[in-house]
Amino acid sequence: MSKKRVLSGIQPTSDSFHLGNYLGAVKQWVELQDSHDAFYCIVDLHALTVETDPALLRQRTLASAAQLLALGISPEKSTLFVQSQVPQHNQLGWIMECMAGFGEASRMTQFKDKSAKAGSDSARVGLFTYPMLQAADILLYQADLVPVGEDQRQHIELTRDLAGRFNARYGQTFQLPEAYILKAGAKINDIQDPTAKMSKSSGSVAGVIEIMDTPEANLKKIKSAITDAGREVTFDPIEKPGISNLLTIHSALSGRTIADLENEFAGKGYGDFKAGVAEVVVEYLRPIRQRALDLLSDEKHLIEILHAGSAKAREVASTTLEATYKGLGVVS
Numbered sequence: 001m002s003k004k005r006v007l008s009g010i011q012p013t014s015d016s017f018h019l020g021n022y023l024g025a026v027k028q029w030v031e032l033q034d035s036h037d038a039f040y041c042i043v044d045l046h047a048l049t050v051e052t053d054p055a056l057l058r059q060r061t062l063a064s065a066a067q068l069l070a071l072g073i074s075p076e077k078s079t080l081f082v083q084s085q086v087p088q089h090n091q092l093g094w095i096m097e098c099m100a101g102f103g104e105a106s107r108m109t110q111f112k113d114k115s116a117k118a119g120s121d122s123a124r125v126g127l128f129t130y131p132m133l134q135a136a137d138i139l140l141y142q143a144d145l146v147p148v149g150e151d152q153r154q155h156i157e158l159t160r161d162l163a164g165r166f167n168a169r170y171g172q173t174f175q176l177p178e179a180y181i182l183k184a185g186a187k188i189n190d191i192q193d194p195t196a197k198m199s200k201s202s203g204s205v206a207g208v209i210e211i212m213d214t215p216e217a218n219l220k221k222i223k224s225a226i227t228d229a230g231r232e233v234t235f236d237p238i239e240k241p242g243i244s245n246l247l248t249i250h251s252a253l254s255g256r257t258i259a260d261l262e263n264e265f266a267g268k269g270y271g272d273f274k275a276g277v278a279e280v281v282v283e284y285l286r287p288i289r290q291r292a293l294d295l296l297s298d299e300k301h302l303i304e305i306l307h308a309g310s311a312k313a314r315e316v317a318s319t320t321l322e323a324t325y326k327g328l329g330v331v332s
């Protein structure tokens with residue numbers, strides 16, 4: 001039996017991924033590539049919905065690729081590619097815009113939140129059409145599963161609706177994808193404000209553990225992480241959000257259970273605990289950062305890997321686009 005297909009995407013909108021991106025998304029991507037036919041896309045066109053600096057976009061696209069590879073995405077197992085190198089995304093994106101209703105697109109909460117933040121005069125039309133391009137990303141590859149965070153559920157539902165509508169009107173063309181939403185515990189919070197999610201657009205740099213930060217910087221950040229009242233290291237997200245978040249991080253990286261960690265640190269106090277977490281995080285990230293830096297130092301090779309992935313992606317994408325055009329009655 002052939003493997004199920006998975007597809008996911010990540011925007012090149014920062015110099016470094018953070019622990020939330022890794023534990024909430026990329027770690028699952030790495031696990032899924034062994035059992036699935038995996039397509040992972042750096043969605044640079046989606047990053048254009050806000051004003052971008054050309055040098056930064058280029059640098060961040062390459063840095064994203066280097067980090068994905070360093071974190072364990074293997075070009076032999078997965079198809080790792082860049083969205084803009086596969087023009088079928090834009091082509092199917094337009095068809096999806098023509099399938100979507102203005103009302104349903106207006107109900108997308110990501111659009112509502114982000115356009116409210118930007119203000120209606122500065123929000124771009126691309127922010128509105130973003131989910132239809134995302135639908136194209138997924139449907140071009142006939143993906144069965146889409147691993148994403150909870151915030152993306154609505155976009156995957158829209159993708160299913162658009163695919164179902166197209167299939168009903170123009171004949172069976174698209175696989176209906178399912179969201180693969182990561183289990184609770186994969187949500188990592190800010191280590192300075194543990195009631196908010198760790199996020200690259202959040203205010204405090206001190207609360208975000210970045211993969212490309214130096215080991216020294218991350219050591220310092222974790223040692224200054226906010227803790228809670230009391231002095232026992234126990235998992236209680238309501239009463240002890242800071243300690244619980246650090247326990248989650250430790251457990252996810254060390255592979256040990258929370259109960260095991262509670263035992264180890266029983267009676268030891270928060271200082272020792274934070275030193276233990278810091279060591280695990282810093283030693284986990286040290287070789288990853290180094291691999292990413294090595295990959296970035298040979299840009300030509302990195303770009304070759306992306307070109308090879310994009311060529312494979314174009315083959316699959318063009319087959320789907322042809323079937324789509326045929327269904328629509330486009331003369332070829």
Ligand code: ATP
Binds near residue numbers: 022186
């Ligand atoms: P922003 O800070 O602008 O909200 P982000 O840091 O959330 O961005 P995205 O590019 O939106 O990053 O997300 C990439 C992937 O990482 C998504 O699948 C998202 O669900 C996941 N992710 C992001 N932050 C976290 C977090 N704190 N915990 C778990 N998963 C996360």
Ligand code: LTN
Binds near residue numbers: 138152
């Ligand atoms: N919107 C997603 C990124 C994204 C994506 C995709 C995820 C773009 N295209 C296709 C899964 C499948 C985000 O903001 N995290």
